Amino acid sequence: MKRVRVIPVLGIDRGRLVKTVRFGDPRYIGDPLMAIRIFNDKEVDELLVADIRASKARREPDHVLLKRMAGECFMPIGYIGGVATADQAKRIFDLGIEKVGLCTAFLENPSIVGELAGRYGSQSVMVCIDVARSMIRGQRAVGCSGTRPSRMTPEEAARSAVEEGAGEVLLHSVDREGTFTGYDLELLRSVVRSVAVPVVPLGGAGTVDHLAAAINTGASAVAASSMFVYKRNDVRSILVNYPSKQELERLVANNPGSEVP
Amino acid sequence: MIVIVDYGLGNLASVQNMLHKVGGECIISGDPDVIAEAERLILPGVGFFATGMRNMRERGIVAALDHAVLRQRRPVLGICLGMQLMARHGQEGDALGLAWFDADVVRFDQKRMGAAKVPHMGWSVIAPRYDHPVLPMSDNEERFYFVHTYYAVCERPADVLADCDHGYTFTCVIAKDNIIGVQFHPEKSHRFGMALMQRFIDWIPA
Numbered sequence: 001m002k003r004v005r006v007i008p009v010l011g012i013d014r015g016r017l018v019k020t021v022r023f024g025d026p027r028y029i030g031d032p033l034m035a036i037r038i039f040n041d042k043e044v045d046e047l048l049v050a051d052i053r054a055s056k057a058r059r060e061p062d063h064v065l066l067k068r069m070a071g072e073c074f075m076p077i078g079y080i081g082g083v084a085t086a087d088q089a090k091r092i093f094d095l096g097i098e099k100v101g102l103c104t105a106f107l108e109n110p111s112i113v114g115e116l117a118g119r120y121g122s123q124s125v126m127v128c129i130d131v132a133r134s135m136i137r138g139q140r141a142v143g144c145s146g147t148r149p150s151r152m153t154p155e156e157a158a159r160s161a162v163e164e165g166a167g168e169v170l171l172h173s174v175d176r177e178g179t180f181t182g183y184d185l186e187l188l189r190s191v192v193r194s195v196a197v198p199v200v201p202l203g204g205a206g207t208v209d210h211l212a213a214a215i216n217t218g219a220s221a222v223a224a225s226s227m228f229v230y231k232r233n234d235v236r237s238i239l240v241n242y243p244s245k246q247e248l249e250r251l252v253a254n255n256p257g258s259e260v261p
Numbered sequence: 262m263i264v265i266v267d268y269g270l271g272n273l274a275s276v277q278n279m280l281h282k283v284g285g286e287c288i289i290s291g292d293p294d295v296i297a298e299a300e301r302l303i304l305p306g307v308g309f310f311a312t313g314m315r316n317m318r319e320r321g322i323v324a325a326l327d328h329a330v331l332r333q334r335r336p337v338l339g340i341c342l343g344m345q346l347m348a349r350h351g352q353e354g355d356a357l358g359l360a361w362f363d364a365d366v367v368r369f370d371q372k373r374m375g376a377a378k379v380p381h382m383g384w385s386v387i388a389p390r391y392d393h394p395v396l397p398m399s400d401n402e403e404r405f406y407f408v409h410t411y412y413a414v415c416e417r418p419a420d421v422l423a424d425c426d427h428g429y430t431f432t433c434v435i436a437k438d439n440i441i442g443v444q445f446h447p448e449k450s451h452r453f454g455m456a457l458m459q460r461f462i463d464w465i466p467a
Contacts, residue, residue: 005383043451071278076406076449096274121308123380123408
């Protein structure tokens with residue numbers, strides 16, 4: 001039986017590994033290259049690297065750092081942050097990174113998704129939908145590191161992303177990010193029902209049980225950040241970690257119906 | 262020197278990173294003269310079958326590869342699309358391939374697959390059918406990373422080196438003589454891929 005992919009997300013900002021809570025208070029965690037080496041040793045399924053401020057700051061991706069990270073990374077790796085054009089995406093793919101995530105660029109110019117999917121294949125293009133709740137309008141997709149709400153509901157954004165050609169949807173809850181309180185399963189369930197492509201939740205996971213709950217809810221893979229950089233979810237104690245093989249096998253054992261790509 | 266064949270598609274840098282890691286000297290080249298004279302070749306690739314063949318024809322790479330692989334009998338490893346191009350026909354864009362194998366590349370048949378989704382994306386265990394210097398039979402689990410929508414169907418069972426399962430059983434490694442092709446990505450498959458690349462660079466076909 002195939003195991004569900006469990007994907008650590010590494011936040012970077014100006015060459016450093018950082019971790020935020022609800023998209024705020026970036027905290028210095030350590031050296032991104034050291035984290036890659038540890039994740040190599042732990043035989044992680046797949047990695048995502050997210051430049052947490054590139055779009056908001058209208059900054060180019062950090063090619064020097066990404067090249068060094070990709071050069072040491074012997075597992076699938078994706079990148080999110082500040083990619084808005086086909087030329088920018090090509091530079092990322094040329095570094096040895098096989099998946100590019102579009103977030104702000106998708107909200108501002110949805111056709112970029114199709115342009116990249118047509119050139120590199122849908123499997124290379126992930127749309128990242130950051131979701132925040134506003135008091136008045138409910139949950140909306142937001143851009144620019146969570147600072148710019150769009151008019152789209154998460155479901156509308158996901159459908160639009162898939163129509164444009166996205167091969168995967170990363171569903172990121174701003175409100176749960178860094179809180180260890182579990183994924184927003186209602187949101188996940190609703191988006192999974194809206195699209196046929198794999199949906200990968202991010203934001204809120206603190207335990208292997210949280211990962212399992214998302215898989216039971218229809219997630220095709222699960223992503224998390226805080227739980228893989230803090231020791232036992234204690235934010236005073238940094239420790240790059242990953243569930244053991246036994247724990248990961250438990251994810252499948254508890255979820256016989258979860259055979260997903 | 263190992264030549265990583267550049268025909269404008271695919272993740273050349275990650276293949277090169279992995280070769281450096283296992284100590285293989287390599288260059289990336291799309292020059293037919295360099296390819297024809299290569300001691301050992303890797304044919305990588307991610308993308309559309311018909312585009313891959315068209316790019317190779319336009320750049321004069323097909324004749325150079327035929328010379329190196331069929332005449333000079335240099336060891337060659339095809340990865341993902343690079344493996345698929347070794348077949349005689351690809352359904353993706355309805356195009357003729359290199360035809361080193363009597364094989365056709367077809368799309369996963371969703372009707373036969375149950376809940377499994379296309380593309381096949383993720384880690385899968387493979388099952389070798391016989392002992393091969395690049396893929397020895399082992400009691401240990403051999404796990405590799407896959408991302409694909411199409412796979413090769415061999416006419417001659419002897420060309421199939423390993424099977425994999427995604428919804429149903431499909432061929433994931435093909436091999437004969439000095440040629441081996443893998444559907445998965447060894448360059449993204451941790452120690453499993455590293456060991457496979459190491460064995461490929463050490464391989465001296467009979």
